[in-house]
Amino acid sequence: MNEPLLGIFWFVADASGITHLLVRSCPLDTAELYGDRLTFPHGHYDTWEAWRRRALPLPAPALRPIVVATEYDAWPRGRIVFERPPSRFVIYADRQLLAPVRLARVLTAFALPQEQTSVCPDLHYSRAKRLPPESTAGDRA
Numbered sequence: 261m262n263e264p265l266l267g268i269f270w271f272v273a274d275a276s277g278i279t280h281l282l283v284r285s286c287p288l289d290t291a292e293l294y295g296d297r298l299t300f301p302h303g304h305y306d307t308w309e310a311w312r313r314r315a316l317p318l319p320a321p322a323l324r325p326i327v328v329a330t331e332y333d334a335w336p337r338g339r340i341v342f343e344r345p346p347s348r349f350v351i352y353a354d355r356q357l358l359a360p361v362r363l364a365r366v367l368t369a370f371a372l373p374q375e376q377t378s379v380c381p382d383l384h385y386s387r388a389k390r391l392p393p394e395s396t397a398g399d400r401a
Contacts, residue, residue: 264288265286268304282323349372
């Protein structure tokens with residue numbers, strides 16, 4: 261299994277309704293200590309703006325028009341942290357991202373062990389566009 265990662269993520273929908281997962285992550289050994297938690301040291305706003313300005317490579321270059329045309333908080337997003345103790349990963353996200361197909365994509369993208377991962381809807385991330393209904397065919401990494 262790959263090493264688990266911490267980070268931030270978004271789901272964005274293109275003009276054809278296909279939902280894409282955008283991720284920025286780091287391994288635990290480069291994470292930032294925040295109280296009793298380890299967290300990814302960069303925020304959603306800073307990352308989105310860096311992608312917009314081309315200061316960071318966009319993980320899916322074909323999605324550049326979406327990043328340029330919208331604000332960072334227009335799309336449902338989330339964050340993964342590691343709590344020490346109890347030695348578990350926590351996914352904080354917009355409630356619509358916690359549906360089984362999308363949650364599975366997040367677990368895979370961050371190599372999170374399901375038995376050591378908790379999920380928490382977070383109102384901080386909930387002021388976003390509604391995504392098309394989840395499906396296994398209409399979503400892309």
